[in-house]
Amino acid sequence: MKDLPKPKDFYSRLRHKPGSTDWMDTPVDIRKGMYCYAANPKSLNTLSAPFARDWNPVEEDWKLPENWQQILHEGFKERLERFRSFKVFMDICVRCGACADKCHFFIGTGDPRNMPVLRAELLRSVYRNDFTTFGKLLGRFGGARPMTLNVLKEWWYYMFQCSECRRCSVFCPYGIDTAEITIMGRELLNLLGLNIDWIATPVSNCYMTGNHLGIQPHAYKDMLDFFVDDIEEVTGVRVEPSFNRKGADILFITPSGDVFADPGTYTCMGYMMLFHYLREKYGFDITWSTYASEGGNFGFFTSHETMKRLNAKMYAEAKRLGVKWILGGECGHMWRVINQYMDTMNGPADFLEEPVSPITGTKFENAKSTKMVHIAEFTADLIRNGKLELDKSRNNHLKVTYHDSCNPARGMGLLEEPRYVIRNVCNHFYEMPENTIREQTFCCGSGAGLNAGENMELRMAGGLPRANAVKHVHETHGVNMLACICAIDRAVFPPLMEYWVPEVGVTGLHEMVANALVMPGEKKRETDLRGEPLEGMEGDTDE
Amino acid sequence: MNVKYMYSFLAVIVLFLIAYVGTEAVGLQWLFGVLIPYAALLVFLVGFIRKVMGWARSAVPFRIPTTCGQQRTLPWIRPNSIDNPSTAGGVVVRMFLEIVAFRSLFRNTRMTTKPDGRIAYQWEIFLWLGALAFHYAFAVVVLRHLRFFLEPVPAPIKLLETVDAFFQFGLPVVYLSGVVLLIAVAYLALRRVFIPMVRYISLANDFFPLFLIFGIAFTGILMRYFSKVDILSIKALTMGLVSFSFPDTAVLKGIDGLFYGHLFFVSVLLAYFPFSKLMHLGGIFLSPTRNLPNDTRMHRHVNPWNYPVHVHTYQEYEDDFREKMVEAGLPVDKPLAPAEAEKE
Numbered sequence: 001m002k003d004l005p006k007p008k009d010f011y012s013r014l015r016h017k018p019g020s021t022d023w024m025d026t027p028v029d030i031r032k033g034m035y036c037y038a039a040n041p042k043s044l045n046t047l048s049a050p051f052a053r054d055w056n057p058v059e060e061d062w063k064l065p066e067n068w069q070q071i072l073h074e075g076f077k078e079r080l081e082r083f084r085s086f087k088v089f090m091d092i093c094v095r096c097g098a099c100a101d102k103c104h105f106f107i108g109t110g111d112p113r114n115m116p117v118l119r120a121e122l123l124r125s126v127y128r129n130d131f132t133t134f135g136k137l138l139g140r141f142g143g144a145r146p147m148t149l150n151v152l153k154e155w156w157y158y159m160f161q162c163s164e165c166r167r168c169s170v171f172c173p174y175g176i177d178t179a180e181i182t183i184m185g186r187e188l189l190n191l192l193g194l195n196i197d198w199i200a201t202p203v204s205n206c207y208m209t210g211n212h213l214g215i216q217p218h219a220y221k222d223m224l225d226f227f228v229d230d231i232e233e234v235t236g237v238r239v240e241p242s243f244n245r246k247g248a249d250i251l252f253i254t255p256s257g258d259v260f261a262d263p264g265t266y267t268c269m270g271y272m273m274l275f276h277y278l279r280e281k282y283g284f285d286i287t288w289s290t291y292a293s294e295g296g297n298f299g300f301f302t303s304h305e306t307m308k309r310l311n312a313k314m315y316a317e318a319k320r321l322g323v324k325w326i327l328g329g330e331c332g333h334m335w336r337v338i339n340q341y342m343d344t345m346n347g348p349a350d351f352l353e354e355p356v357s358p359i360t361g362t363k364f365e366n367a368k369s370t371k372m373v374h375i376a377e378f379t380a381d382l383i384r385n386g387k388l389e390l391d392k393s394r395n396n397h398l399k400v401t402y403h404d405s406c407n408p409a410r411g412m413g414l415l416e417e418p419r420y421v422i423r424n425v426c427n428h429f430y431e432m433p434e435n436t437i438r439e440q441t442f443c444c445g446s447g448a449g450l451n452a453g454e455n456m457e458l459r460m461a462g463g464l465p466r467a468n469a470v471k472h473v474h475e476t477h478g479v480n481m482l483a484c485i486c487a488i489d490r491a492v493f494p495p496l497m498e499y500w501v502p503e504v505g506v507t508g509l510h511e512m513v514a515n516a517l518v519m520p521g522e523k524k525r526e527t528d529l530r531g532e533p534l535e536g537m538e539g540d541t542d543e
Numbered sequence: 544m545n546v547k548y549m550y551s552f553l554a555v556i557v558l559f560l561i562a563y564v565g566t567e568a569v570g571l572q573w574l575f576g577v578l579i580p581y582a583a584l585l586v587f588l589v590g591f592i593r594k595v596m597g598w599a600r601s602a603v604p605f606r607i608p609t610t611c612g613q614q615r616t617l618p619w620i621r622p623n624s625i626d627n628p629s630t631a632g633g634v635v636v637r638m639f640l641e642i643v644a645f646r647s648l649f650r651n652t653r654m655t656t657k658p659d660g661r662i663a664y665q666w667e668i669f670l671w672l673g674a675l676a677f678h679y680a681f682a683v684v685v686l687r688h689l690r691f692f693l694e695p696v697p698a699p700i701k702l703l704e705t706v707d708a709f710f711q712f713g714l715p716v717v718y719l720s721g722v723v724l725l726i727a728v729a730y731l732a733l734r735r736v737f738i739p740m741v742r743y744i745s746l747a748n749d750f751f752p753l754f755l756i757f758g759i760a761f762t763g764i765l766m767r768y769f770s771k772v773d774i775l776s777i778k779a780l781t782m783g784l785v786s787f788s789f790p791d792t793a794v795l796k797g798i799d800g801l802f803y804g805h806l807f808f809v810s811v812l813l814a815y816f817p818f819s820k821l822m823h824l825g826g827i828f829l830s831p832t833r834n835l836p837n838d839t840r841m842h843r844h845v846n847p848w849n850y851p852v853h854v855h856t857y858q859e860y861e862d863d864f865r866e867k868m869v870e871a872g873l874p875v876d877k878p879l880a881p882a883e884a885e886k887e
Contacts, residue, residue: 008660011656011660014656016654016656016740017739017740018739018740018742018743022743023743080601081600081601081602082601082602082604082848083601083602083603083604084598084599084601084602084603084829084831085603085607085830085831085832086601087597087598087601088598088601088826088829088830088831089830091594091598091820091822091826092820092822092823092826092827092830093820093823094749094820094823095741095744095745095746095749095820096648096670096674096741097670097738097740097741097744098648098651098670100740100741100744101652101653101654101740102652102654107654107656107662112740112743112744115740115744117744118743118744121744132818133818134748134818134819138747141550141747142746142747142748143746143747143748166609169609169832170609170611170647170650171647171648171650171651171652172647173641173645173647173648173674173823173827174823174826174827174830174833175609175641175647175827175830175831175832175833176830176832177607177609177832180607180832207855208855208860208863209860209864210860216864216867217864217867217868217871217873218864218867218868218870218871218873221871221872221873222871243873243874244873244874245874246874290868290873291857291860291861304604305852308852309852309853309854309855312852312854313854313855313857316854316856316857317857320857320876338840339837339839339840340605340606340607340837340839341605341839343839343840343843343844344604344605344606344839344843344844344845344846344849345846345849347843348843362617364616364617365841366614366615366616366629366840366841367840367841368840368841369839369840369841369842369843370839370840370843372840377616377617380617380620381617384617384619409610410609410610410611411607411609411610412610412614412837413610413611413612413613413614413622413623413627413837414614414616415612415613415614416613416616416620416621417616417617417620420620433664435652435664436664438612439610439611439612439626440650464662465662468660468661468662469662471660472661
């Protein structure tokens with residue numbers, strides 16, 4: 001953060017004008033602050049990924065295997081056959097430019113190769129050269145170019161400047177999805193061992209210990225035990241989470257980030273309090289797992305195969321424990337994986353039951369095959385049926401706005417459930433401008449494995465459009481809290497806000513739920529979960 | 544001057560000259576009037592079908608619709624059944640609106656960074672309007688041209704002509720579609736030349752079809768309103784093309800070279816079509832982010848090439864951590880071996 005220019009200077013240096021040379025003639029400049037470190041070979045070896053080695057992106061020699069062009073060509077060909085999306089998207093773009101200024105990385109960097117259309121052209125140019133008649137015939141004039149070391153470096157640099165958020169795809173008249181392009185680009189790079197460490201190491205951890213952070217089972221339990229103490233301090237109620245318990249009704253899986261780092265930890269406490277409340281009042285029976293202790297899936301940012309290998313734990317653990325169905329916590333890309341991939345990859349989950357809320361009796365018809373329910377759906381249903389005693393005024397110190405995470409918005413459509421919950425647990429809720437929320441939401445700027453420390457300039461650039469919209473509601477409505485349902489958001493928004501809108505904090509949905517939740521046998525709450533004193537404590541709402 | 548549009552422009556001029564000189568000076572009316580159009584049509588049909596079959600051969604392993612609205616979920620939350628369809632019916636409506644109304648492009652916005660530090664997004668309708676005008680005008684022009692291939696001219700075509708000539712000015716009466724087509728193509732080409740970012744992303748492949756279509760519209764308008772070509776001879780030729788009974792060479796020789804230029808442009812467009820971005824006409828129907836319902840939590844989608852992968856099983860995991868798990872009071876499937884248990 002300290003290497004960054006002042007926000008004002010950062011902003012005023014922004015230019016959205018292309019350079020004077022054609023992009024194909026402009027060599028790629030792999031710049032400090034914009035790229036993530038290369039994958040640690042040890043991490044690649046965990047999953048037997050090919051060509052694990054020490055290499056450095058800024059060095060000339062990337063220590064590539066001799067036949068790397070052939071590997072890429074064959075990998076490309078195979079993916080064209082396996083994914084109609086890839087083949088169609090390679091062929092039909094008309095370069096109308098509608099996607100160009102929709103990308104948060106383009107808005108925040110002004111780098112023309114961050115226009116989604118050009119990001120795709122990086123691959124498309126090679127596709128034309130290798131697989132189309134006109135490309136072979138016309139060469140450069142037909143928009144084709146051969147695969148060279150420079151092109152490879154360009155691919156690597158820009159495939160890791162895309163967060164697979166799909167905002168461009170909303171505006172594309174043919175639905176061309178840059179996330180799909182980036183997913184393929186990264187798969188191809190992984191064929192040559194060219195992953196970034198911020199993805200490879202979490203993947204390796206998740207594979208071996210069950211979660212991205214590499215928290216071992218006993219430590220996972222310890223961390224939740226700390227939260228038990230913290231919750232007792234605030235509420236006077238001692239909650240009792242259970243782990244790896246066979247015969248529980250429901251298995252709960254959430255991103256490990258929330259177990260580990262503030263402010264996600266408060267959301268984690270929120271889940272624990274909600275489950276305790278439901279157990280005391282309605283006999284709700286749920287277990288956590290230390291084996292399937294990761295909701296997120298950095299495999300998704302590596303390759304389809306890696307995604308499948310990590311995701312397999314969810315169903316495997318549900319089967320081993322003999323639960324009825326799975327409840328999933330607040331996470332972004334986790335939910336794209338669950339909604340659009342899990343059942344196809346690792347199903348059918350015929351050993352589970354169609355999910356029914358044991359408290360309200362609501363059948364979650366929309367999850368009847370995958371058998372996994374989003375906690376925002378679950379809680380919204382509880383509130384709707386009057387099953388939660390809530391004191392909204394305990395969130396009166398918060399003026400809240402809500403950030404739709406990319407994947408739940410554009411890979412699922414979970415838009416109203418969290419809003420319904422927010423409106424029922426706090427009194428002051430303000431939406432950001434229309435073009436920056438719901439299906440048009442802006443990425444946090446650090447998604448898809450880009451939330452490392454060494455690429456802070458990229459993150460501040462990519463997060464600019466989101467921060468700018470928060471700033472707007474901060475200035476017009478005095479918003480001081482940015483709510484979200486994504487663990488990466490909770491990890492990356494604090495520095496983003498600190499940089500662009502310093503007066504705004506970050507919270508998960510269930511932290512606010514827990515603050516408002518009137519627990520059976522609780523003491524008079526004097527602070528919120530963060531230990532900050534509550535205003536209007538006498539129970540008078542001041543609105 | 545940018546080589547991409549300069550060369551594309553020159554290519555179109557050269558194409559015209561080839562046909563004009565080839566017929567007016569060399570007398571190759573049979574080549575440009577009959578053989579090339581047949582060949583072009585053949586290339587178009589075979590190329591188009593092969594391309595679409597090629598796409599269709601590729602698998603659709605996952606359902607990846609881009610969801611642009613509320614999902615179908617709890618019964619009291621209203622789903623957006625068009626922009627986030629959960630049924631085949633919803634998908635049909637979504638695709639229909641995408642194809643006939645360019646619904647996604649309609650959302651287009653323009654981003655501006657204000658000096659006061661605000662980033663603003665405004666609704667930007669001109670690209671949508673230009674694209675829509677272009678495609679509809681082109682469609683009307685193509686349909687109107689069916690009169691050259693059908694005898695008697697069917698009533699719907701005549702009706703279309705009447706509507707197209709609604710404003711009733713000029714002699715021969717001006718067809719709106721031709722004028723709109725010319726203006727829309729000019730707009731689409733000029734935005735590629737003058738908007739810096741659009742110029743930056745444009746390839747020769749983007750300029751060439753625009754100039755070619757401009758050439759088609761332009762030569763068509765010249766023939767109808769200015770040079771007043773021999774329409775009866777032309778119809779004799781075009782009817783010959785569909786009935787395989789061609790008029791005498793003398794009739795073909797009597798047709799203005801301008802017409803052969805026009806026909807050659809159309810032939811080039813047809814032959815070029817399947818190998819170019821113009822295939823978005825077919826591709827839109829196969830776009831997996833638009834033509835699939837968002838229903839994968841309700842109904843399992845099957846990946847035809849799904850293959851087993853190696854996973855780190857719970858048993859392996861427990862083997863790695865059993866001692867620590869027991870110590871922390873976590874349940875285990877397999878108890879500690881006696882030796883290890885004693886150490887406790």
